[in-house]
Structure formats: structure tokens, C-alpha cells
Amino acid sequence: MDVSLLIRQRLSELGLDQKDLAAAAQVTESYISQLLARKKDPPAPGRTDIYDKVERVLRLPAGELSRLADLQRQQELKKKVAQPPTPLFKDCRDLILRKCEPGSREEVRRIFEKDPFGELERLVTQKILDVAQGVAREELRNEAWLRALAEHGGRSFEQVRVAMLEFLDTDMFQVSLESCVSFLHPMIDSWDIDLRSFGMEVALNKRLGPGGVKRFEFVERSPVQPPEMEPGFEQFLRDASLSGNATEEEIEFLRRLKFGGRHPSPLYYYRELQNLKDPLHFPPTPSSGGVQ
Numbered sequence: 001m002d003v004s005l006l007i008r009q010r011l012s013e014l015g016l017d018q019k020d021l022a023a024a025a026q027v028t029e030s031y032i033s034q035l036l037a038r039k040k041d042p043p044a045p046g047r048t049d050i051y052d053k054v055e056r057v058l059r060l061p062a063g064e065l066s067r068l069a070d071l072q073r074q075q076e077l078k079k080k081v082a083q084p085p086t087p088l089f090k091d092c093r094d095l096i097l098r099k100c101e102p103g104s105r106e107e108v109r110r111i112f113e114k115d116p117f118g119e120l121e122r123l124v125t126q127k128i129l130d131v132a133q134g135v136a137r138e139e140l141r142n143e144a145w146l147r148a149l150a151e152h153g154g155r156s157f158e159q160v161r162v163a164m165l166e167f168l169d170t171d172m173f174q175v176s177l178e179s180c181v182s183f184l185h186p187m188i189d190s191w192d193i194d195l196r197s198f199g200m201e202v203a204l205n206k207r208l209g210p211g212g213v214k215r216f217e218f219v220e221r222s223p224v225q226p227p228e229m230e231p232g233f234e235q236f237l238r239d240a241s242l243s244g245n246a247t248e249e250e251i252e253f254l255r256r257l258k259f260g261g262r263h264p265s266p267l268y269y270y271r272e273l274q275n276l277k278d279p280l281h282f283p284p285t286p287s288s289g290g291v292q
Contacts, residue, residue, distance in 0.1 A: 003042040003068050004035060010058040022158070024057035025050050031162040040166075041076060042069040047168040049140060092180045093121070096128060099184075101192040108193065124193060124200070125172045131202045131214050132187045136168055149208060152186050229255070236269040243273070250276050 011017065018036065022029040027050065034040045045051055045066035055065055097109055112121045139145040143157075150160040160182075167179045189203040200216040233254060236242050243251070253276065254269050275281055 002038075002072050003065060004038050006060075006065070006068060007054065007058065008036055010060065014058065016057070021054065021057060025053045026158060027162045027165065028156075028158045031165075041169075042072055043165055043169040044073060045069050047137070048165050050165055091177050092175060095180045095185060096125065099128075099188050099190050101190055104192055104195070107195065111195075120195075122172060123198065124191070125175070127200050127216055128184060128188060128191060128202060129170075129172055129175060131204065132183050133168055135187060135204065135208070136164055136183060140164060140168070145208070149186065152208070153182060230259075230263060232263055232265045233269055236266040239266060242266055242270040246273055 007021070011021065018032045019029050022032045025032070031040070035042065042065075043050060051065040051069065052062075054060075055062060093112060097105060097112070100108055108120070108124075111118075115121070146160050146164065147157055149164075150157050153160070155163075163178065163182045166176075167183050170176065170179055187205050187208050189205050191200065191202045193200045197217070202214045202216075204212060204214070206212070236254075237251070246254075250273060254272060257272070
């Protein structure tokens with residue numbers, strides 16, 4: 001049994017129709033109709049709130065629809081995995097390029113056109129999508145934000161809810177012109193990239209994307225070497241009579257102690273451990289309630 005079949009079955013059993021389900025899920029009736037007709041894939045459970053709403057109105061066990069959706073999506077993925085990725089729609093690429101800072105735009109455009117959907121175009125598209133989806137995910141249950149977005153695009157609240165669920169379920173290989181126009185265009189003010197370091201900045205629309213500018217750096221770093229363990233600390237750890245009752249948190253605290261070139265004995269660490277455990281040194285924090 002798949003998602004659409006289970007939903008249709010429960011609607012029939014409960015005497016409900018698609019309109020009732022659309023109202024409960026805060027989406028359009030058209031979206032529910034396409035989902036039940038299998039014209040739309042069920043959205044990924046981790047990117048939507050629709051399954052919780054639908055399960056409540058259909059009196060289904062919590063997580064049942066999500067489980068079926070995962071199975072159904074895995075089957076669809078197996079069919080698609082052998083297909084090579086295709087370039088973005090021209091209009092989507094044009095929109096992304098228009099948002100690029102003027103000083104970098106022409107050079108970026110030349111690279112995009114020379115290597116369609118190559119490494120640079122995929123990097124830029126993914127980061128812009130990550131930023132916009134991150135904001136959308138945070139605001140999905142914020143009705144005031146969704147209504148502001150609806151007003152910005154001249155659409156109804158339910159239409160924006162549907163578009164939002166589909167936008168959160170997309171990726172850079174499947175991003176549609178609708179998602180670009182509905183979300184990337186209003187939410188992203190501009191972006192820029194340093195083609196030497198591949199550091200990126202993405203500026204959000206201040207009305208729709210709190211947080212201002214998001215920065216991404218791609219910098220080569222040498223691996224951090226763990227500090228050498230003090231000989232006295234190593235002996236302390238090996239001696240169960242000294243360290244046997246130490247917690248992991250206490251051991252990590254003792255490991256990070258610095259001594260400016262001096263080397264303490266195992267007994268020092270034992271005494272420091274007792275200091276950590278002594279309630280006289282760490283009195284309980286007074287509660288805010290009660291009589292003063």
C-alpha cells in the first residue's frame with residue numbers, strides 16, 4: 001500500500017473528502033488531488049509538516065504515513081539514480097545570475113556557459129538553495145511569515161503553503177522555475193563568490209530572511225594535532241586507585257589543564273579530582289522560588 005492509496009481508503013472510511021483534508025493540512029485542494037492521483041510524489045517526511053496534520057484528521061497511528069512515504073520515495077529513487085543530472089532550466093540559471101553581484105557576474109556567467117551545471121554552478125546553486133531552504137524550514141509554522149510571503153507574491157496562504165512544501169522537498173537537480181520565482185527570488189537579495197578561494201556570501205531579503213548575510217568559506221587547513229599528554233596525567237589514568245571514580249567529564253577537564261612548562265605528578269591530578277568532587281567548592285545554585 002502506498003501513501004495515496006492509504007489516504008483515499010481512510011477518507012472513504014471516515015466519510016471525508018479532499019476538501020476536508022486540504023483544510024486540515026492547510027494546503028490547496030488541488031495539491032491534495034494531485035497527491036492522491038499520484039501526479040506528485042509524496043514529500044520527504046523530514047522536510048514537511050503535512051504528515052502529522054493528515055494523520056490526525058485521518059486518525060492514523062503517528063508516523064504511519066511517513067513510513068510509507070519513505071518506502072515509496074526509495075523505490076522512485078532507484079528508478080532515477082541511473083539517470084545523469086540535467087542542467088537547470090535556463091530561466092532558473094538566469095535568475096541566479098541576476099542575483100550575482102555585478103562585479104563577478106560576467107565572469108561567473110562565462111564559467112556557467114562553458115561548463116553547464118559543472119562544479120561551480122552546482123556549488124553556487126546548492127549554497128543558495130541551502131540558505132533559502134534553511135529560512136523556509138524555520139518559518140514553515142510561522143503563519144505571519146507565510147502570509148507576508150503570500151502578500152509579496154500576490155497569492156493565497158494555502159497556495160504558498162503548497163509551494164513551500166514542494167520547495168522544501170526539492171534539490172538542486174530538480175529545482176523548478178516555480179521554486180525559483182516563489183522563493184529564491186523574494187528571499188535572496190544577492191550573492192557573491194571569490195573565485196580564488198570559493199568563499200561565498202549570500203544576502204537575504206531582510207523582510208523575509210532574518211539573519212542578514214550568510215558566509216561560506218572553503219579554506220584548506222592543516223589537521224589539528226592533539227596536545228601531548230602530561231606524563232603525570234598518564235600515570236594518574238593508569239592507576240585505578242587514583243582515577244577509578246573519575247567521570248568522563250572530569251577526566252576531560254583534567255586533560256585540558258596547562259602548566260606553563262611544569263609537569264605535575266599523578267598525586268596532583270588526584271587532589272584536583274577531589275577538589276572537583278568536593279561540594280564545598282561547588283555549592284548548589286540557590287533556587288529562584290521559595291521564601292527569601
